[in-house]
Amino acid sequence: MSRFFFNERKQLVNEAVEGLVISACQGNLVKLDTDPAIRIVMRNDWDKSRVAVISGGGSGHEPAHVGFVGKGMLTAAVCGDLFASPSVDAIFNAIVAVTGEQGCLLIVKNYTGDRLNFGLAAEKAKSLGLNVEMIIVADDIALPDNRQPRGIAGTVLVHKIAGYAAEEGKSLIQVRDLAQQACDNLWSLGVAMRTCNLPDYLEEKRIKEGQVELGLGIHGEPGASVVNTQNSKILIDTLVNTLQQSAGTGRFAVLVNNLGGVSALEMALLTRELAHSALSKQIDWLIGPAPLVTSLDMKGFSLSLLKLNDYFEQALNAPVETQGWQKPVALKPLKMLACKSVDKQPDYTPSENARVAAYVTAITDTLIGLESRLNALDAKVGDGDTGSTFAHGAHAVAQQLAQQLLPLNDLPQLLLCVGERLATVMGGSSGVLMSIFFTAAGQKLHTGTTLVEALLNGLVQMKHYGGADIGDRTLIDALQPALHAWQEQGIQAMALAAREGAEKTATMHKAGAGRSSYVNQQNLADVADPGAVAVAEVLTALAKLENKQVS
Secondary structure, eight states: OOOOOOGGGGGHHHHHHHHHHHTOOTEEEEOOOOOOOEEEETTTTSSSOOOOEEOOOOETTTTTTTBBBBBTTEEEEEEETTOOOOOOOHHHHHHHHOOOOOEEEEEEEEEEEEHHHHHHHHHHHHHTOOOEEEEEEEOBBBSTOOOOOOOTTHHHHHHHHHHHHHHHHOOOOOHHHHHHHHTTTTEEEEEEEEEOOOTTTTTOOOOOOOOOOEEEOSSSOOSSSSESSOOOOHHHHHHHHHHHHHOOOSSSEEEEEEOOOHHHHHHHHHHHHHHHTGGGEEEEEEEEEEEESSTBEEEEEEEEEOOOHHHHHHHHOOOOOOOOOOOOOEEOOOOOOOOOOOOOOOOOOOBOOOHHHHHHHHHHHHHHHTTHHHHHHHHHHHSSOOOHHHHHHHHHHHHHTTTTBBBBTTTHHHHHHHHHHHHHHSSSHHHHHHHHHHHHHHHTTTOOOHHHHHHHHHHHHHHHHHHTTTTTTTTTTHHHHHHHHHHHOOOHHHHHHHHHHHHHTTSSSSSSSSSGGGSSSHHHHTOOOOHHHHHHHHHHHHHHHHHHOOO
């Protein structure tokens, strides 16, 4: 099965177009009520007093083309089926619907179906006396020797410039010439590590792990070449070098286009690489990163360079009323604000205590030795990093011990110090929870209570802030009974209670907190909670050490 949400394949585009019109934030779009096979979306405020600008093509490239319909850009968009040109009749109906005395400009990407269908529709419209011009966008430089380069994401920049010129009231010839000038100063190139998925088709796995295709088409066509890396800097540099060879010197606006399947985090990283690339000093304006001309869910991106002049710069920055356009941002160095750190390190004097040092070593050695075992347990019920998280904290404390940086002869301060360190070095919620535990215990111990009472206070605060309790299948199921057993019966009882508590978590069918709470009963069955196992093993090690100390 394909990875695609839809009802009926034949109604997919019709229903998607309806959703796009309904969700238009300005409420300024309307779908023409005509043959169901014809999908035309246009401005609902259009009065035919200026040059109409129409574009379109196959669906699956959203927000193109409907996302660019609105004041300041397209007058109308004609939507074909997935990756298929709209019919001649659909294009012809769109021309007739929006064209007045000022005429109409068609902006077409350089694909055979689009050229033929838009071209024939234009000739039919001319036979009715309508004034129609057409330009063809061919910005893809993936195949430099190709006599018919494809039109890809740079088409959006042509929409913007032509739309601005039309909104200004320029004549059809002026709008056409400005759009053609944009095409002549426009270069695009893309890469992808995974091609797109289509409804009713199995997932395509043509591109091998660790590779990307350079110059992949926006319909999933194979790329011009294969690059054996997914390193963001290398890929940006590869694109930039190729684009610079075609574009030469000058000032540029650069469109950073998400082909549909790249996370926002990755797009931000790629943009950062672009800002540090060899092209950076030539970039005046950045558009994106954003999905502008996508290829369904393709895991890839493209860069489009537009060589700027004063008019293009003015056109790109003019306001529009569309869903898909991204306001340009002037490319400037990272802004930094100087500030003083407000982190306050514990004020203490390191001291020596061989007995306490032995207990600290027992704890850290145990956690470090448990790393693989705890990770394996966590992989069954969580994200597989519990062992590494605890081991990372243990390594940090062990390092402080080795460097004689701990106040071993001041137990309350030692607990506070450990709490502070764990908050810094341990990742995720585990580090915060353990920091709360030790910090609250250290604060309580300063008041003159016993160690076990202080640790119980730490447990109370951990439960309060963490939200978990006994029976929720967490480390509390081992720690709470262990501390109570220590208070009532001594350290040996503590270790036994901890082990029994940890074993009990394997019989719990539902977790009430932590990542395990999102896991079904089948995956939890007979698997002990890794945090509880960690507590049990540490307390067992402490009990063994206490036996040695006593004997």
